[in-house]
Amino acid sequence: MIFNYKYSGSSSVQNSTSSTSMSFAPDTLRTPTFFRGTLSKNIPFREAISALHDVVISDLRWKPKDREAYKAWAAQQEQQYLQEILAESVGVKAKVEEIRSKLDLANRESNKILAPYHKAKRKFFDFTYKKYRDIWFVLDPVITIHPDEVFFECFSQDESSYGRLGCGYEVFKNIEEKAYGTTNIDYSDALYKEFQKIRNYKETNFVVDPSGFEVSTEKEQSYKELKIDLPDSWVRGFLQVSSAMTLDSASFDLHPMDIHNFCFILKRHKEKMGPRSIRFHLKPGQPVKAIFEPWNKEVICARSIYHGTEEKEIRIWGRRRLLILERLIPITKRFKVHLLGTGLPSFFVADLGDMNFTLGLSGWTKNDWSRAGNFDLMAPRAEVDLFTKSKIFEALQQTWQESADSLAKRMNLDIAVIKGALAAYTQAGRVMYDMDKEVYRIRELSQDPLPFEQLRFANEREDTANQFIMQNKVKVNVKNNDNCTILNGTVEDGDKKFYTRLMIDKDERLIEADCQCAFYKKNKLYKGPCEHILATRMKSK
Numbered sequence: 001m002i003f004n005y006k007y008s009g010s011s012s013v014q015n016s017t018s019s020t021s022m023s024f025a026p027d028t029l030r031t032p033t034f035f036r037g038t039l040s041k042n043i044p045f046r047e048a049i050s051a052l053h054d055v056v057i058s059d060l061r062w063k064p065k066d067r068e069a070y071k072a073w074a075a076q077q078e079q080q081y082l083q084e085i086l087a088e089s090v091g092v093k094a095k096v097e098e099i100r101s102k103l104d105l106a107n108r109e110s111n112k113i114l115a116p117y118h119k120a121k122r123k124f125f126d127f128t129y130k131k132y133r134d135i136w137f138v139l140d141p142v143i144t145i146h147p148d149e150v151f152f153e154c155f156s157q158d159e160s161s162y163g164r165l166g167c168g169y170e171v172f173k174n175i176e177e178k179a180y181g182t183t184n185i186d187y188s189d190a191l192y193k194e195f196q197k198i199r200n201y202k203e204t205n206f207v208v209d210p211s212g213f214e215v216s217t218e219k220e221q222s223y224k225e226l227k228i229d230l231p232d233s234w235v236r237g238f239l240q241v242s243s244a245m246t247l248d249s250a251s252f253d254l255h256p257m258d259i260h261n262f263c264f265i266l267k268r269h270k271e272k273m274g275p276r277s278i279r280f281h282l283k284p285g286q287p288v289k290a291i292f293e294p295w296n297k298e299v300i301c302a303r304s305i306y307h308g309t310e311e312k313e314i315r316i317w318g319r320r321r322l323l324i325l326e327r328l329i330p331i332t333k334r335f336k337v338h339l340l341g342t343g344l345p346s347f348f349v350a351d352l353g354d355m356n357f358t359l360g361l362s363g364w365t366k367n368d369w370s371r372a373g374n375f376d377l378m379a380p381r382a383e384v385d386l387f388t389k390s391k392i393f394e395a396l397q398q399t400w401q402e403s404a405d406s407l408a409k410r411m412n413l414d415i416a417v418i419k420g421a422l423a424a425y426t427q428a429g430r431v432m433y434d435m436d437k438e439v440y441r442i443r444e445l446s447q448d449p450l451p452f453e454q455l456r457f458a459n460e461r462e463d464t465a466n467q468f469i470m471q472n473k474v475k476v477n478v479k480n481n482d483n484c485t486i487l488n489g490t491v492e493d494g495d496k497k498f499y500t501r502l503m504i505d506k507d508e509r510l511i512e513a514d515c516q517c518a519f520y521k522k523n524k525l526y527k528g529p530c531e532h533i534l535a536t537r538m539k540s541k
Contacts, residue, residue, distance in 0.1 A: 020197065020204040033181035035145050037172035039204040041354065044331045046198040048165050048357055049152070053192045054324045055163030055359070056141065058156035143208060144182040144443050146400045153432075153443075155238060161321050162241045162360035166436060170354040172206065180400060182444045183208070238445060241360050242426045244345045245433040246419075247509060249338040250280075250312050252288055255303040256332045259348075262290065263326045265297050266319060278319050280339060282312045292319075315342045317364035325350065328357055338435065343526040349436050356436040363526060384421045388413070392421040393430070401434065401441040461519070465534035468493070474539040484511070489536030493517075500536045510537065 020042075039045055141154040151166040169175060185208065198204055262278075273294060281289040288301040316339065325335070328350050336349040343363045350357040384392075395411055396402055404422060408415045422440050425431040429445035468474050473492040478485060487502040503512035510529065514520070519530040529537070 018202055020199075020202050021207070031181045031183075033143075033145055033179055033183040033208065035150060035178045035206070035208040036176040037169075037178075037206050038174045039171065039198075039206055040173040041171050042198050042200050042202070042204050044352055044355060045167065045171060045204075046195055047327050047331055048167075048352060048355055049195055050192065051324060051327045051357060052141070052152055052154055052163050052165045053195075054327070055156050055161050056154045057189075058161050058321065058324065059158045060160070060318070060320060141185060142182060142443070142445065143185050144441070145178055145180050145208070146441060147180065148401065153238075160318060160362045160364075161324065162238075162358075163324075164358040164360075166356045166358075166434070168354040182442075239427050239429055242431070242433040243423065244340065244360070245338075245347065245435050246423070246426075247340055248505075248511065249340045249347075250282060250308060250314060251336065251338050252282065252306045252308070253304055254288065254301055254335040254337055256329045256335065258288075258290075258299070258301040258304055259322070259325055259332075259335055260329050261299050262292075262319075263323055263329075265292050265295075265299070266323060269295055269297070271295075275315075276319065277315045277317050280312075280314045280316070282306045282308060282314070284308055284311065313342075314339045316346050316361070317343070318361055321359075321361050322348070324359055325357075328352070332357075336436075341525075347435055351436075358435055384417055384424065388417065389421040389424060392418060393425055396422075396431065396440060397442055401437070401439045403439045407440075461528070461531040462534055464531040465538060468531070468535040469539050474535045476536055476540045478540055487536055487540050489532070489539065491532040491535050493532065498532045500532050502533060502536055504537075 141152050143150065143152050149166045149168045151164060153162070153164050155162055269292075271294060275293045277293050279291040279293065281291070284306060286306060288304045288306050290299045290301065291297070292299070325348060331352055333351045333353060336351065338347040338349070340346065345363060346361050348359045348361075350359075392407065392411065392413070395407060402410075404415060404418045407413075407422075408418045411418070422431055426433065426440075430442070432441050432443040433439075434441050468491055475490045477488045479488070480486075483505070485504040487500070487504065489500040489502070491498045491500060498515055498517050501512075501514045502510060505511050510533075513525060513529060513533045515530050515532045517530050517532055520533070523530075
């Protein structure tokens with residue numbers, strides 16, 4: 001999928017002994033979005049924006065060791081051993097030594113001749129790595145300016161971690177001008193290094209430069225145009241984050257020192273075998289207890305009490321991604337943790353006072369957000385006609401951010417209709433869910449409408465489920481209870497029949513499911529519903 005960007009110059013930070021000026025270059029192809037203000041909380045902002053950078057560059061995928069040099073050396077040694085054996089067997093050792101000395105001389109002459117080439121090659125690589133390092137990252141961060149806050153969003157390189165930094169206007173002083181909207185900003189590695197120079201004793205100006213939209217011919221050379229071919233997995237993963245945020249979760253608060261203890265254990269110990277998980281033991285009225293496997297290191301969070309109504313045990317993987325939060329510990333009041341379930345995504349929301357930082361983690365590192373499951377299909381999916389959906393979207397545009405309950409009361413509509421429409425716009429990349437304030441926000445992920453057909457099916461299971469319905473191979477029996485809806489389905493898959501059972505709550509969320517197929521028996525709902533469960537739910541609509 002091709003995304004076009006056009007920046008007026010590059011983002012920059014200018015430092016002096018008395019002031020720091022941060023200027024972000026916005027995407028000039030999008031609706032004019034700009035902001036000018038002076039930071040009043042320099043150090044907290046520096047640490048928070050640096051943590052966001054840690055999300056951008058995060059890549060914890062396993063990488064095999066480069067053994068090419070060793071293999072080349074081993075092959076050379078093997079030839080030498082064969083030559084020595086041959087020389088000893090036929091008595092021509094002296095001749096072999098003579099040939100070897102000539103060969104060494106030839107190699108030295110060759111290396112001398114090729115030395116300028118290798119030097120230039122290394123110099124070119126170093127130049128591109130430092131000058132254009134941002135091309136190593138998938139996408140520049142997204143910045144959105146709303147009436148109540150400015151927030152940044154980004155994705156990690158391995159597509160398993162999502163970061164969001166929200167800054168209330170109390171973080172700034174002397175706000176000069178602003179225009180609401182969403183744009184991409186040019187955010188390079190060199191810019192991150194300049195952030196580290198921010199100090200309390202220097203005034204820091206924060207600018208999303210409005211001059212970037214004043215296009216004229218004589219300034220044309222200062223514009224930087226980029227065309228990035230994004231994988232569909234990146235876009236789909238970004239859309240899945242907000243869908244996962246709306247699902248039910250076990251929630252509790254953690255003291256910053258609890259996160260410090262988590263990071264301390266992870267940095268002090270290196271696992272050599274599995275399981276590599278954290279087991280959270282949650283008992284109502286009791287401190288949260290976390291056990292780190294395989295060492296069975298136990299951390300009792302004495303200052304963090306679980307206030308839920310049911311006892312639960314939840315395991316999460318990909319725990320080393322929590323080290324991203326380490327930099328936030330000194331400036332965080334508390335961490336709000338949301339666990340969707342064992343092997344499912346988790347969210348850690350840092351309360352930074354006038355700022356908030358949300359770290360979203362997929363079920364485990366290799367299971368990125370795109371492959372983590374069809375969380376949009378587990379979210380509210382009430383059918384809403386196009387006219388009603390557009391009216392709901394227009395109502396949200398008036399306030400830029402609002403809760404589903406508030407919209408339902410203001411528009412006099414059923415809450416299920418509101419959530420169904422907002423879920424559709426979330427999947428279209430036009431709305432996102434803010435876990436910190438529990439509201440839906442307008443956020444246009446792209447200046448152009450996303451290709452729905454290209455992103456329609458996240459995987460073959462969803463495509464197969466749609467084919468089952470089109471071929472009339474799905475039958476569903478619906479039974480409504482006081483608190484939920486039970487779906488009992490029969491799906492014809494080739495010469496076999498699979499019987500499914502789904503439980504849907506009042507918010508149209510899938511909370512339980514069962515099937516006899518091999519995919520479900522192996523993965524349960526950890527990788528999302530199987531094609532038979534998907535077909536049953538889609539048919540019931």
